[in-house]
Amino acid sequence: MIAYIIRRIILTIPLLLGVSVLSFGIVQLAPGDPTALMMDNPGISQEDREAFLEEQGLNDPVHVQYVRWLGDIVTGDFGESLIYQGTPVTELIMARLPNTLLLMVVSALLAIVVAIPFGIVSARKPYSLTDYTVTTASFLGMATPNFWFGLVLIMLLSVHLGWFPSGGVATLNEPFSLLDRIHHLILPAIVLATAETASLTRYTRSSMLDVLDQDYIRTARAKGFKQRKVVYKHGLRNGLIPVLTLIGLMLPTFIGGSVVTEKIFNWPGIGLLFIDATFQRDYPMIMAITMISATLVIIGNLIADILYAIFDPRIEY
């Protein structure tokens, strides 16, 4: 097991290298450059823009830029932002990454805690009223765009009822308070979790239905075990195995979803930073966030694989 994990970690190196080559190439292929946004500013001349590009080494051939970038990365230097001139990319990212991770982890937990029980309830009494209600809610959840859902929640719960803050991570001009933080976290976490909760519920339901149909469940029932024990001890453990894969794969979805949620709720995470960096062609920033996301996704998959082994004794590494 340990050997397997080490092997997997070593394998991530060529993987990340591949990701970096691809994304560096794609980013450079995009037309325009970081000075495009200075362009219709009458205070900045074309010569000034050229000087900026030269100074930043952006006029060099792509492979030269890549090798230089890679060299810096190896020494842990992700470079300086082209938009926040002179500020190291890592400093900007580290100021926001905790916010994104917090939001992602809380949403993931929320999704798991809500989805699995509902999925099981649905599966225990398929085609009942409960099942239909849960199913309908799931489809609604999947179909609701989260920017719309977020705005509706803000209008309803913040503007009209005043129960929740309308955005941000904490109340302005007030000292730190854990309760205040949690209060701010609730709405964005709900919004980010909605779609994942919905699909996770569906997966749990179908996976459980599958399992509850198996011979060994019938055997367990025939032995006279209580229904609870059959479902939760024999069924759940087997039924959750495919669900685990999904949880591992939730991570990339969360990274994507967090961009929108962060924007609506004014949540200062890396999703927003990434969008801005992309539109402004802030190359070092785009690359740094891409690499971090790639790493997170690889870690997510690794965790899913390890959990597999824990939950399914048939799997050995």
Add this chain to the structure above:
Amino acid sequence: MKKISKLICTLAFIFAFSLILTACSSDSGTTEDNESENTQEEKSEVSNEDSGEAQQGGDLIVGNVSAPTLFNDMFSSDVPSDTIEGFMFDPLTTIDENLEPAPGLAEDWEYSEEELKWTFHLREGVNWHDGEPFTAEDVAFSYNIPLNEEYTGPRGSHFASIESIEATDDYTVEITLKRPDAKFLFQTTVYDILPKHILGDIPVSDLDEADFNTKNPVGTGPFKFDEWVQGQYVKVVANDDYFQGRPYLDSITYKIVPDKNALLAQYQAGDIDYMRVSQSDMPTVESLIDQGQAQLEKVPDLQYNYIGYNLRNPIFEDKKVRQALTHALDREEILETIVYGDGELSNSPGLPFSWAYNEDVPVFEYDPEKAKELLSEAGWEDTDGDGIREKDGTKLSFSIKSGQGREVREQITQVAQQQWAEVGVEVTPEIIEWSAFIDQIHQFDYDAYVLGWSLTADPSITSYFHSDEVENGLNYGAYSNPELDKLMEESDMAMDQEKRAELIEEAQAIVAEEQPYTFLYSQNGNHLFVPQLHPNMHSGNSYYKIHEWWMEQ
């Protein structure tokens, strides 16, 4: 019951709008017209109906969709940074309600024609936020930064006309120019003075990375830097020592809310006191005003929007074609329906509230018949009956480009497509991601495009229409006219303002006649704020005399 139906209305409204707006539209962080760097306004200074004496105290929360980048005027180029710099720093002179230079750190100034020399007399007794006295050395230091060969920021060309800067005593600065430059005095309204005692020892090549820019800026302005929390807010607090008196407000928090719908929702929830709203938000804004939750101030922006033509494309060579295109476009309707009437038609590159504005320029009003005539005169006829005019086997057919995320301009391309089709011109709108769009314009890879210019208080039009500005400047359409070139050069050297206004107005008339652009309209800036706030603003500055802003307690 009433409340519920209102709620439903609101929800329906959000739903409808959110379907149209994608959550990721990219209107962030650009120095683009609708948030112009020097948002200028008309003569009348806006201030609230006086409701009594100004009161001390209050924390103002300003909301904006884009974030600042750094607080050093010689290196920043975005609107939010510039705004916050305005709270903490002072320039040598300021722009007043008439868009003319007024005393700032300099009390008065004179110009010597023979010596090409400006002399600025500085205010005495001004202190930096750290208590050090402000002197002429600081001015000389600041203006020398962009002149240094090691300078890496984007403002070099603005200081190119300076020969030398000298602090002759503690409170006198002499600036000698290489050539007469009428625009120079306006540059002194733009650039903040930086503290030499803090930045003086840092090599100019490293100034862009100085901690000063992001961690502890020190200025002479009405507010002192307090805190910048990345992606959330920047907070400044009152400077008790401000040379024009302590501000009434205790602090200003500049809050960043990247989504514009969420920004308005935050205003409604009472989390923001002051923000700019766009025309499409007017229905919500009006209901807020009706409920007594808001006041709105409309101030004309220092900007105009236009359709530009690539004059390297033979189709547009003949000015009759350009005039015909303007005749064929119902600009009134565009202003009424797309911009909700919130602006004024433009017919030239001048702004009505500027001291240099020619009211009497040729106007090409909406007249499709006239447009058809002009096109026929220019030799474009529909000979094969397909509804599109041809000349020498070329169809009168072209594309019109616009940058993504600017909904108003996207709609303008569609109106142009329809209306121009009626006079036999085939047009294809192309909406392109912003950076790529700018790149294509710059490479002359376009036929026509919709864009806007945000202007400075100085009315010179040289940067946009001079033939020297084609390759490396803002003359994107490659318009070239020796007569106009000469006129604009003269206007840039005319040190007498009346004489200069005359020359600029003459140039405006030529541009209006030639129509290198179809001039569309200049828009209003809509400033929304809580009823307790008493702000000042004009076209040149939406945070005018910020130290005099106050809030009812």
